[in-house]
Amino acid sequence: MLDSKEDKQQKQINRWYTLVSKLYNYSMKKNEFPLAREELIERLNIAPNDRVIEIGTGNGKNLAYYPKNAEYYCTDINPKMIQKAKKRARKINSLDAHFIQANAKKLRFEDNFFDKAILTYALSAIPNNEQALAEIKRVVKPGGHIGIIDFTNLEPLCLGGVAGINLYNLTHDQEGLNITHKDVINPWVQRRKDHQMMYILKVE
Numbered sequence: 125m126l127d128s129k130e131d132k133q134q135k136q137i138n139r140w141y142t143l144v145s146k147l148y149n150y151s152m153k154k155n156e157f158p159l160a161r162e163e164l165i166e167r168l169n170i171a172p173n174d175r176v177i178e179i180g181t182g183n184g185k186n187l188a189y190y191p192k193n194a195e196y197y198c199t200d201i202n203p204k205m206i207q208k209a210k211k212r213a214r215k216i217n218s219l220d221a222h223f224i225q226a227n228a229k230k231l232r233f234e235d236n237f238f239d240k241a242i243l244t245y246a247l248s249a250i251p252n253n254e255q256a257l258a259e260i261k262r263v264v265k266p267g268g269h270i271g272i273i274d275f276t277n278l279e280p281l282c283l284g285g286v287a288g289i290n291l292y293n294l295t296h297d298q299e300g301l302n303i304t305h306k307d308v309i310n311p312w313v314q315r316r317k318d319h320q321m322m323y324i325l326k327v328e
Contacts, residue, residue: 157309157310161185161186161244164244164324165186165189165191167322168271170194172194174239175194175197175237175239175240176242177199177237177240177241177260177264178197178241179228179246180201180243180249181200181205181206181223184209185244187213187216187219187221192218192219195220196220199224199231200225201225201228202225206224209223228250229250229255229256229259231262231263234263235262235263236264236265236266237263237265238268239265240264240270240271241260241264241270243260243272244272244274245275247272247274248275253289253294254294254298257298261298261300261301266328267327268327270301271324272322272323274289274320275289276290276291276292277289277292277319291323292321295323295325301326302328303325303326304325304326305324306321306323
């Protein structure tokens with residue numbers, strides 16, 4: 125069976141992330157803004173015994189900000205990134221975290237399984253990210269929240285690990301999702317392609 129164009133694009137992006145896995149911290153540091161990840165997680169108000177899924181865990185940069193009284197399912201399509209996240213988690217005491225290689229568009233969880241979902245710079249690396257967001261909504265309970273940080277507008281660039289994204293359209297066009305918070309992370313940036321936003325969406 126031949127791979128679809130979308131599957132080929134995902135494989136190409138996956139190869140890129142495998143290639144740069146050793147330099148991932150450096151490459152992301154140029155595009156990230158201090159404290160944005162921490163602020164997103166604080167705004168999600170993760171409660172004791174919440175089940176939380178992270179999509180695109182990468183090398184585990186969010187782990188240090190997670191409250192330790194909840195249960196985390198950290199997913200990534202790239203096995204190299206999962207290995208790095210596990211290594212980072214071993215340095216954090218008492219964190220209840222499971223690491224799972226998974227495709228965000230085909231999650232193997234029941235409907236309404238999670239209380240919260242977190243995606244930091246993940247949607248822009250997923251071809252057909254509309255399908256991914258719909259799948260994430262499926263596994264989050266009504267009344268639960270999805271926290272997103274990502275670029276607002278990027279053209280596809282497979283060799284750069286980017287699938288392309290229009291974050292405004294993506295977050296406004298999904299039925300059953302209500303925007304409860306949005307914020308520009310870097311309002312002083314001049315180039316449109318570098319703009320980043322934080323969104324918190326409530327599942328209806």
